[in-house]
Amino acid sequence: MKTAIIVHSFTGNTLSVAEKLKDTLEKRGVNVYLEKIEPTGGENRNEVDPARISFQSRIDLTEFDNVVIAGPVRGFSMSPVLxxxxxxxxxxxxxxxxxVTHFFPFAFMGGKSAISQMKKFVEQREGIVLNSRIIDWKSPSRESEIRSLVDQFSKEIQ
Known part of the structure; x- marks a missing residue:
């Protein structure tokens, strides 16, 4: 079974969670490929039009059984880079x-709407969303939220 983790991370917070998931999956014997995506020429945080964002290359998802998509919340929305x-x-x-990761302490402050948009986006492209999580970066329980995400996703992906 092959799993792709595709992550957009500007500050490194989202990437740190993705790397923990990757490490745990690999310890459980899952073949994992992690790709940190970055727009050609670097990221312009003011660019919100996905049509104006380009990449050198993209991986072929048909090679993978599972896909993990991770990114920050941008303006209460799915990352335009993703x-x-x-x-x-x-x-x-x-x-x-x-x-998704976001700076605010409560999921209703952007995380829920970003996850909802991501689910709709994936389902329109014939994917099957099995689980989703929101990591509230300012939450005092952030580390336990991360552990819970890693444990749950890694159990389901095996």
Missing amino acids: KAYFDQGSFKNRKVYLF
Whole structure:
């Protein structure tokens, strides 16, 4: 079984969670590929139009059984970088797991709407969303939220 973890991370917070998930999956014998995506020429945080964001290359998701998509919340929304990365792609018959990180202490402050947009985006491209999580970076229980995400996703992906 092969799993791709595709992560957009500006500050490194989202990437740190993705790396913990990757390490745990590998310890459980899962073949994991982690890709940190970055727009060509670097990220312009003011760019919100996915059509104006480009990449050198994209991986072929047909090679993977599971796909984990992770990114920060941007303006109460799915990251435009993630949207641009997957805009022309398909998740057909792929099992998909989603997580976002955001700075605010409560999920209703952007995390829920970003996850909802990501689910809709994946389902429109024929993917099957099996689980999703929100990591509230300012929450005092952040570390336990991360452990819970890693434990739950890694159990389901095996």
